[in-house]
Amino acid sequence: MTGSILFEAIVFLAGALLCVPLAKRLGLSSVLGYLLAGVLIGPYLLEFIGEEGQDILHFAEFGVVMMLFLIGLEIEPKNFWKMRKTILGMGGAQVIGSMLLSFLMFHLMGFEWKVSLTVSMAVALSSTAITLQTLKEKGLFETTYGASSFSILLFQDIIVIFMLGILPLLSNENEVASQTAESTDHANLLENLPLGLQTLAIILSVVLIVVAGRYLFVPMLRRVAMTRVRELLTASALLIVLGISLLMELVGLSPALGAFLGGVVLATSEFKHELESTLEPFKDLLLGLFFMAVGASINFIVIKENPWGIGGLLIAVILLKAIVLFAVGALFKLKMDQRLLLSVGLAQIGEFAFVLLSFAFQLNILSGEQMDTMLVVTALTMTLTPILGMVNERLILPRIGTKESEKRAIDHIAKQHKIILVGFGHFGNTVGRFLRSHGIEATILDFDSNRVDFLRKMGFEVYYGDATRIDLLEAAGIADAHILISALDNPDTTKKLVGIVKKKYPKVELMVRTKNRYEAYDLLNMGVEHIYRESLDTSVKLASDVLSKMGFRKYTLYRQAQNFIKLDERSMRRLAEQKPKDEKEYIFKAKEEIAQQEKVMEQDWHRGIYQNDNHWDTEQMRLASKLHKKKP
């Protein structure tokens, strides 16, 4: 039934379209939907996908790489540094605990110590893809649970390198080792170098990523941005992630880890949000593909042969991992609900197990049967995670008292600002500076890459991107923003932006710069409350200063200017309300308004000139007015 790439693509897409909405409607996570879709189209049910499922799995692992790049983008280097204790502490405790317990378990079950050690390494690792996707979907990233999960997964990403390094040492047949060197899909250039040089190469490549992030990627992105061809930015984003992955594979490091590092380096650059919104769809699709491939790789024949053995192992592994995670949670003083979430969330065996197990098979450490069993257990634990998570949330957690507020942000994950400032020309710049002088840091978006570069050098947090694209606005955090300031120069872009925000995020308060009253009418009719005409305040101030030079009192001018502006605003709103049917009517209405305004101002003025300062002391005033009438 399998054949062309086109056919496979259709199968995967159709499977996803069928199962994911169904899972969502049933209140399950999308991850589960994808996994079930994989089972459905896999070799044991509909047989659309055959043995190539494994290849697709490898290809789709790139989704995990992208996800880590995107996560890296969210974490600024200084925050990453703050997390080092959690990463080492929690991650280390979890990996060592799980390995120890599962080694004992497998050894007691009668396996050789080398087999037990290999399997225990695979068991210790959890699934980055499933856990982080679930965290993101539920918006739990900024909880203690989210941060702890992330720290542990990051540690696993690092430790897996050492695990892959140790495996060849466990192989007792030398000829097998040399034979496998060719057959591994890890095209490792350094295999034949002495250990010291290997380490040096690894360190050098990490340094290379950091340096390239600063001095190659950012200038490259700036150049690309200047061409204003959008797809080139997409191409550069993919190129960066692919390039890092290739480099990492060459030196034998995990591409996901390298991508994460690349992300962290670029987290402070102005392209952060643009990269996020560009790569997000790729990541989501690839991850979906990855989950489907996992589903398709579940070998039902193995299960059928030994259902009780597999079932027992499955339960044992999940229990073991959950217990270790629970203990780690207790050790690091997590509240009970967070601890339970952590225990269930990371209790699966992750995608690294696929790599480790097949590598161990090639090295002749594991038999084919052992590998197949463990692969099935791995895939099943991954499938069970979303289900167990649901059980935990619906049945167990409500019975536990300590429900920590989910909104409480934890300090080492960069918080989104509450104000978004779009357009950082002279106008937006002034707005931003004044806000900043009050300790209010807005997230700034601008579409001029030269200016963005310059302003960042001056210490502003400015991001490059076209703010009329909803995905960029979302990456900049519009969902949580209170206020969006539009300081754009171009009236058409302004209206486009206002239209999008009004439609998708009507709760965000809009404060909009506009050229003149004609543009303001359009915005008023779009429902914008706060409109700032650049042609109003400054011109009135100039006129006041002219009048002051001519001898008018400044305080009087100050008050009159305020009156003038208020009247002008009021008449603008009135004119916008009664949207004129034709131009003639408009001109008539406008003339009427202006005449009205002049009359009011004139009244104020006459009071100023002719009346004396007799605003009180009525008795005297009456006397005085008689006196004055007599005089002339």
Add this chain to the structure above:
Amino acid sequence: MNSILILFAHPKFEQSRTNKHLVQQLETLEGVTFHDLYESYPDFHINISFEKELLAQHDILVWHHPLYWYSCPPLMKQWIDLVLEYNWAYGPKGQALQHKKCLNVITTGGSRALYCAEGSNHYSVNEFLRPFEQTARLCHMQYLPPFTVMGTHQLSDEQLTEKSEQYVQMLKFLQQDCSPQAMKDCAMLNDILELN
């Protein structure tokens, strides 16, 4: 010779016939600084350090304003609130205004006869000015009797000219001598000038 700082506050100066007369004479006087608060700070944003410097350069401080609702116009009050800082003008380290003299120059629509126990305003001008008197005292300044131009609505232009000449005379008198003996315990400085 004592130097004099006149702080002038009138939100509707262009409407005040009386004060136009009074102020006209001041610009040319030597040793007198005329400081128009409403013209300097139309937005009420007082430059505190500048005001302090100005105070430091003068011996006598004059609060010149119309008596609005038995007190000074709001910008003058703002000036008192902001400039006379703790530990500068008053408080344990507040010695900046020590030994300076201070007085009000006020214009009122009502005549002097209305400002007494029997009149419709019930209290004398001196009584209404008590807050200023105490402010001066707290800032270690010597508070002098006020100079007043009262019943302004009934004054003819000739009378106003006379009053403003008196104002100048009074300032010159203070420049020479403003010892307590010279004040002779009078209620208003107008009285001394009339005696002389």
